[in-house]
Amino acid sequence: MTYAVVAALSTACAIWLWTGPDVATIRLSKLTSAREHLQWQSLTKLLTRPNPTRRAETWRRASIELCQSLSAELSAGRTPGEALTKAITSVDFPDQHLLRPVIAAARDGGDVAAALTASAPPQGGEGLRQLAACWDVGITVGAGMTTLVDRVASTLRTAQAHRQDVAAQLAGPRTTARMLAALPALGLLMAGALNMHPLDFLFGSLPGFMCLTTGVALDICGLWWTTRMATKAQS
Incomplete structure (x- = not known):
């Protein structure tokens, strides 16, 4: 009876070692889970940080x-x-x-x-x-x-x-600026729907990449300038 139990345990251990994950996989899984936990903690702190x-x-x-x-x-x-x-x-x-x-x-x-x-x-x-x-x-x-x-x-x-009145009056210009900033992305979607392949031109050629860089820079500058003017007017 004892030999039978030892044989069964040995067989189970052998099967687990043969089919189970190796040591490297276990360590990699632990590192990945720890990294995901740290990322989740950082995201939680960022989301719960009070707005100034x-x-x-x-x-x-x-x-x-x-x-x-x-x-x-x-x-x-x-x-x-x-x-x-x-x-x-x-x-x-x-x-x-x-x-x-x-x-x-x-x-x-x-x-x-x-x-x-x-x-x-x-x-x-x-x-x-x-x-x-x-x-x-x-x-x-x-x-x-x-x-x-x-x-x-x-x-x-x-x-x-007075601050509430100014904030209500600035809500419209801020929304309009954000909509205008999103129009280039809408244009790319429409061009792609028409089978014009805009991404091939923007990322596949030097003139296209220069147009993409200039457009993104101008878009960011426009958003920054609008936000700056609204913040200055509200303050």
Whole structure:
């Protein structure tokens, strides 16, 4: 019985070694799977990376909400430090940890204006910087903090409405530019459907390759110039 079991196991091992993958194939499969995993991780990070424009808009909206909440807390009779602390905790900022120095300065009687300026991001932090200037004026001169915060909130709302209006007006030109940039590809498809063999001319001859290079360069320059003008107009 024992010899029969050993013989059966030996036969199974021999069959597996004969028909199974070799060591090189196994290693290659492991390397390929590891490489695909790394590529998938890189693609996931790229897709989940926040858009700077959307992040800036989120900061601007949060700054408006902060001014409105701060004005309400000041109108309720709270001190400026308590009102700012409660207002910050009630607003959902994109990066809440950046405002921890502001909360600490408001609670401990520190330089709140400097903390607001330091916490403001480069893009979308205009509201916090204006609030810092308002805070500095209110504490130094002794002006009405509620009135100053209301003016800042009104200014931010007006600027936000203006940006939305400009973005809506620029949506049409941007779409038109993208459609014009895709027209050469549509022309190639139509020429191919007519059995004119445009790719043979573009890739098979020097004049065709020069035309292809010039056309692609002009197409890219047109897209870049349109995007630049739209971004400059929106900013």
